[in-house]
């Protein structure tokens with residue numbers, strides 16, 4: 001096969017029958033799209049997660065009914081619902097069984113099993129939408145290929161095995177079918193269902209693209225690409241036509257919500273171009289993410305991440321002493337705390353943690369580490385800070401970058417700055433309350449001339 005495109009449709013793109021029909025248009029317009037990866041219809045995964053949180057059967061059942069309503073609304077719009085009615089019935093029945101038979105609390109494996117139903121339902125329906133449009137749509141269970149370890153809720157893809165399984169199970173189907181499969185879900189060695197973490201369908205699409213040596217992975221969503229900054233912060237935000245892997249990876253890590261942060265890793269390994277566009281307005285173009293881009297301007301985008309915690313550790317004993325930093329980072333690593341920004345002076349270290357991105361409560365995961373740090377140094381904690389990241393190219397070596405920044409922030413208290421370690425980003429912290437205005441002003445100063 002000369003050119004293979006993997007197209008992924010997100011939750012809003014497959015929210016209902018009309019949305020699915022727009023996605024079918026996109027698929028039918030491009031014969032190179034042979035693999036389609038779908039998310040659960042919008043809202044369904046949240047309801048499934050709610051099921052796993054409730055202990056009360058009637059509350060679980062109320063969530064189930066929401067899912068049933070979304071599913072049947074699509075089913076009833078199909079021209080030949082009877083073609084998939086049995087499959088949909090079987091899935092809904094199996095979900096109901098898990099609700100009725102689940103004990104008071106679900107184990108990790110059961111949580112993932114339950115969360116898998118959203119994608120399993122939407123993929124059956126979307127394959128039928130394609131068939132009704134005359135295309136050879138075939139629904140394929142992603143768990144046959146998407147091998148992960150057994151970390152439920154955040155399965156780690158086993159890339160080597162995924163490639164082998166894809167060659168065996170999936171590749172042969174692509175010549176004669178448009179294969180529709182599920183994002184987000186996988187299975188471990190024992191065949192138990194796993195998930196890649198919330199928002200993981202983008203990552204699935206890139207992993208499938210890697211395994212099949214696709215030329216392009218398309219991510220169809222509800223925005224017309226990646227913007228220079230969050231359009232809610234400034235009306236001057238605009239869509240980026242082309243961006244390099246390095247820059248886009250920085251954006252995803254520093255808070256741009258368009259892509260799951262791991263998505264670009266498989267694409268970069270295989271040099272597969274990634275396109276992000278809106279399934280509502282495919283004609284509006286979108287953003288191309290690639291290894292080689294025509295232009296590498298110093299400023300590409302500004303990302304904002306709220307709810308950062310700044311921890312400052314200080315030890316007079318650090319003066320002329322070796323090993324203090326090792327002790328600090330060793331403590332944090334034993335408590336599995338991931339640090340984002342770091343600055344140091346002779347006797348103190350300041351570092352930031354992404355509180356918003358933490359899975360468990362901040363105090364539960366961080367307090368034990370702080371207690372240990374307090375045993376050998378002074379520790380202070382500041383919350384309510386925002387991390388602003390200026391993303392671009394050659395930032396460490398371009399003239400005038402710091403001047404542009406300091407001019408903009410003349411009247412702002414910049415709490416910390418990290419510059420020089422990466423050529424693709426320059427990060428600083430401001431108070432949460434100042435952050436929106438800072439981003440707006442910075443955008444005006446850095447982008448309006450371009």
Ligand code: ASP
Nearest residue numbers: 039045184198199200201
């Ligand atoms: N359905 C999953 C979620 O909502 C995965 C995805 O849509 O990417 O998190």
Ligand code: MG
Nearest residue numbers: 010011199202
């Ligand atoms: Mg998503």
